[in-house]
Amino acid sequence: MILARFGNKVCSALKEVMGAEYEVSFQEVVKNNGVCLHGIVITKKGSNLSPSIYIDELYREFEEGRPFGAVIYDILCIYKRNAREINMDMEFFTQYECVKNRILYKLIHRENNRKLLREVPYIEWNDLALVFYYIFEDERLGKATILIRNSHLDMWKQDISVLYENAKANMLRLRPEEMLPIRQVIEEALSKKQSQDSDEDLILPEELQEAMCRESGTVMYMLSNRDRVFGAAALLYSKSLKKLTERLNKNLIILPSSVHEVLLVPDDGVSEKEFFREMVKEVNDTQVEPEERLSYNVYYYDRISDEITIL
16 A cells, blocks of 8 residues: 555544544655655644644554554544644734744755755755744744745745845854864763663764774864754854864864754864765764755865865
């Protein structure tokens, strides 16, 4: 059974179980890098909130022999745990003055998101694209983001230059940069993992980090923001890059660890650049989820020109 047919069958079963008070639909959601997920959207009549429950893993389990009834039961449990009978007044989002102070930007890979970029305002940066999103916070719902689309700009009667200037100021205020030695980042992650007994992966496996240090013979750094969410975008407004190169008297090799952070290696002028390209490829292929990959390229920061280019 193909996934779309499975999704429609799930919808029919849920409609029968939940009754006429609920609307249930199947949808495909294209995420970063063209990653496609499949979800069931359940909306209670009278509510303007529609949680989406992704069924890709449930479909895999069904294909492996899990009973269809058990899948439906899981979806109902997930919905019950997460459903909130809350109506949100989104009228504010129609007015640019009401949203401009919470619009931010992030970096995504340009070629891998060609389809998405036809629908959203963006600015090219090397092989990447800077796209915009609104950060939403509510004490009842927590944090969420809304990707800014061309239709939003039309509604607001604004252009991308205004959007960028507002977002740039907001990044400094809401997403201040953070640069740390990678050893400190790993120690913090290990401490958190041990205290929470978490299976969460580290940003970079320690053995790979140590291999890099042996190759470069120097200390590496991580650049992100304090929330470590879409932190690779800190490259565009970081003041620490320039300060670090002035202190070390070296340019920087920049390794795109994910959309959330990059790694900085002071250039000693000796290390083989191909080593870093191979390392980025290995980390992307084995450690980073497809949706969170930034690029397979390696970048270079020149302290004289104060520019970042592809190495």
